[in-house]
Amino acid sequence: MGLLDSVLGQVLGGAAQQQPQGGALGGLGDLGGLAGALGGLLANNGSTGGLGGLVSKFEQAGLGDVIGSWVGKGENLPVSGGQLQDALGGDTIASIASKLGINAQTLLPMLATMLPALIDQLTPHGKVPEQGLGNHEDLLGSLSGLLQGRQS
Numbered sequence: 626m627g628l629l630d631s632v633l634g635q636v637l638g639g640a641a642q643q644q645p646q647g648g649a650l651g652g653l654g655d656l657g658g659l660a661g662a663l664g665g666l667l668a669n670n671g672s673t674g675g676l677g678g679l680v681s682k683f684e685q686a687g688l689g690d691v692i693g694s695w696v697g698k699g700e701n702l703p704v705s706g707g708q709l710q711d712a713l714g715g716d717t718i719a720s721i722a723s724k725l726g727i728n729a730q731t732l733l734p735m736l737a738t739m740l741p742a743l744i745d746q747l748t749p750h751g752k753v754p755e756q757g758l759g760n761h762e763d764l765l766g767s768l769s770g771l772l773q774g775r776q777s
Contacts (some may be wrong), residue, residue, distance in 0.1 A: 677757065696751065709737055
């Protein structure tokens with residue numbers, strides 16, 4: 626999981642730097658919840674069916690070109706909070722926001738910043754790995770350890 630730790634460190638560190646002090650990420654307190662949310666979206670046994678399932682959800686929402694740019698090589702197309710809500714569904718967004726103790730309007734811009742960069746870096750060969758990114762427990766442990774290290 627060393628590569629995953631490294632990639633997530635770069636993405637989460639960059640997203641945290643883009644938020645103003647005391648902003649959305651700073652107000653979360655326990656960033657372990659964010660690790661759980663990302664793990665739930667990307668894990669093979671997560672709510673979306675892993676990265677492959679996430680790609681399918683985006684394609685069904687008419688956003689295949691957007692997520693395709695994140696997976697593929699080249700520039701990442703931007704995504705809006707509204708597009709994320711359409712692709713992931715209001716229930717998924719509400720569930721993640723609730724777990725984090727924030728509202729959807731706070732969560733969506735965070736996801737719109739972090740998800741493209743995270744998926745881009747997790748797919749350096751321009752395609753979704755056949756075996757996926759691992760199970761939720763693996764990703765959660767990796768993300769939580771990384772985030773706790775950053776809070777020190």
